[in-house]
Amino acid sequence: MAHQAAYFLLALAGVTFSAGAACAENAPRKGNKDVAVWVRVIDKVSGTPHTLETTAGVVANYQSLSVLPRRCSVNEEGEFAALMEVYDQPPNGGTTEVFSGWMFSTSPSLTFIEHPFYDVSLVKCAPKKEEKEKNPAAKKDAG
Numbered sequence: 001m002a003h004q005a006a007y008f009l010l011a012l013a014g015v016t017f018s019a020g021a022a023c024a025e026n027a028p029r030k031g032n033k034d035v036a037v038w039v040r041v042i043d044k045v046s047g048t049p050h051t052l053e054t055t056a057g058v059v060a061n062y063q064s065l066s067v068l069p070r071r072c073s074v075n076e077e078g079e080f081a082a083l084m085e086v087y088d089q090p091p092n093g094g095t096t097e098v099f100s101g102w103m104f105s106t107s108p109s110l111t112f113i114e115h116p117f118y119d120v121s122l123v124k125c126a127p128k129k130e131e132k133e134k135n136p137a138a139k140k141d142a143g
Helices: 002-026 128-134 136-142
Strands: 035-043 048-055 060-062 065-074 080-088 096-104 118-127
Touching: 035 065, 035 080, 048 060, 048 065, 065 118, 080 118, 096 118
Parallel strands: none
Antiparallel strands: 035 048, 035 118, 060 065, 065 080, 080 096
16 A cells, blocks of 8 residues: 555656656746747635636736736646746735646646635636737737
């Protein structure tokens, strides 16, 4: 039984390391301000999902949460990864860091957020210019 637990932990560490290494290789060196990032926040009380759209380096807010994606990239397998910071700012004051690290779109359980009211997960990221090309309405509004 102890051997099974040890093998499981080693396998988990290997998966985490390989996914992190792949994303670190693809992550831009100076950040990527021209990347749109989509984050899903689920309100655990009402069960309602909310999708936040922001840009790398720009804070998105939902209720008392502030979500700040620093970088976002995709690895060879098509998995999105974002270097994220999540803060809770309750009405009674103060700011608490809830999460800081890499989030993976296809493995949200690897990097979960411990918050009593919200679950936060990465949906995807894409270069802003690609989104404008895919969305004709955005292209018309821009020019």
